[in-house]
Amino acid sequence: xxxxxxxxxxxxxxxxxxxxxxxxxxxxxxxxxxxxxxxxxxxxxxxxxxxxxxxxxxxxxxxxxxxxxxxxxxxxxxxxxxxxxxxxxxxxxxxxxxxxxxxxxxxxxxxxxxxxxxxxxxxxxxxxxxxxxxxxxxxxxxxxxxxxxxxxxxxxxxxxxxxxxxxxxxxxxxxxxxxxxxxxxxxxxxxxxxxxxxxxxxxxxxxxxxxxxxxxxxxxxxxxxxxxxxxxxxxxxxxxxxxxxxxxxxxxxxxxxxxxxxxxxxxxxxxxxxxxxxxxxx
Numbered sequence: 001x002x003x004x005x006x007x008x009x010x011x012x013x014x015x016x017x018x019x020x021x022x023x024x025x026x027x028x029x030x031x032x033x034x035x036x037x038x039x040x041x042x043x044x045x046x047x048x049x050x051x052x053x054x055x056x057x058x059x060x061x062x063x064x065x066x067x068x069x070x071x072x073x074x075x076x077x078x079x080x081x082x083x084x085x086x087x088x089x090x091x092x093x094x095x096x097x098x099x100x101x102x103x104x105x106x107x108x109x110x111x112x113x114x115x116x117x118x119x120x121x122x123x124x125x126x127x128x129x130x131x132x133x134x135x136x137x138x139x140x141x142x143x144x145x146x147x148x149x150x151x152x153x154x155x156x157x158x159x160x161x162x163x164x165x166x167x168x169x170x171x172x173x174x175x176x177x178x179x180x181x182x183x184x185x186x187x188x189x190x191x192x193x194x195x196x197x198x199x200x201x202x203x204x205x206x207x208x209x210x211x212x213x214x215x216x217x218x219x220x221x222x223x224x225x226x227x228x229x230x231x232x233x234x235x236x237x238x239x240x241x242x243x244x245x246x247x248x249x250x251x252x253x254x255x256x257x258x259x260x261x262x263x264x265x266x267x268x269x270x271x272x273x274x275x276x277x278x279x280x281x282x
Contacts, residue, residue, distance in 0.1 A: 003059070005033040005100055006083030006167065009091050010073035012040040015049060017092040017211070022053050022060075024094035030101035035060045036077040041067030046091075071177035071185050074160075078176060086167050088160040092211050099207035103164035106201045110138050113197035115164040119208040129206050137202045144200040145245045158187040162208050169196050191241045 007025055011018060025035055037060060039047035047064055054060045063076055074088065085107060087100060099117075106115045118133045139147065169175070173196050177185045194200075 002082040003032050003034040005085045006081035007033055007087045008036045008077040009089045010038045010070045011046050011091040013042045013044045014091040015044045015046045018046055020094050021091050027097050028100045029098055030104055038063045038073040038077050040073045071179040075176045086165045090161055094209045096207050102207055110201050112199045112201040113166045115201045117162050117203040118206040119162045119210055120206050121210050123212045133202050133204050136204050139200045141245055160186045
């Protein structure tokens with residue numbers, strides 16, 4: 001019998017954190033899952049540690065590959081996943097014990113294609129609940145897109161790890177991470193997924209501990225030129241996304257969409273003259 005949930009963890013040189021991550025997955029009070037651990041050419045002993053875990057629990061599958069990046073790692077796991085739902089975890093983060101069961105309960109109760117939950121942000125000795133989800137809601141695509149606009153500067157809608165996905169949608173539309181880019185690939189994946197999903201559910205209860213560290217992938221600085229180019233691409237992608245979601249009614253929300261995009265772009269330091277250029281094109 002196939003597991004209901006596939007949990008995907010890309011791993012690269014996080015030997016000091018991976019035990020906390022994998023242990024939190026093994027402690028989940030929901031048991032019908034598989035755990036896909038992708039060792040992306042680690043050189044610090046992470047791969048050997050993952051193999052030890054695979055010997056301990058038959059639900060764990062370890063994939064070793066030459067270093068190719070987090071997107072390739074996630075895509076490789078998606079190719080092998082068997083679950084009806086997919087959950088992503090970063091190897092330096094960890095889950096609450098009821099994270100997967102809360103996702104499953106919401107998805108099954110409401111027939112949701114995506115469930116999004118609150119999370120904790122951990123920095124050094126400090127842990128703080130993000131607290132941006134104040135209501136448990138069931139939304140259609142338009143409602144979710146509108147909710148995104150009301151939270152324009154929030155990383156909530158870009159990351160993968162506080163969400164729960166229906167794998168049949170991912171496979172039906174061939175959705176994968178763009179391995180050609182190393183920044184914002186999770187944003188683009190989510191936007192593509194949302195275009196095809198129909199029902200969304202938000203959970204107030206935090207299920208994830210996001211561990212901020214200076215050398216993590218999300219905090220690594222790209223060149224100014226690369227950042228500007230990527231932000232322009234995402235800016236245009238967002239605009240196309242809202243045109244697709246709202247269809248003939250796009251004109252009614254165009255001003256709000258532009259306000260959202262400008263706020264979003266300022267949050268990621270896109271230069272003002274480039275923003276004006278894109279606004280003029282809209």
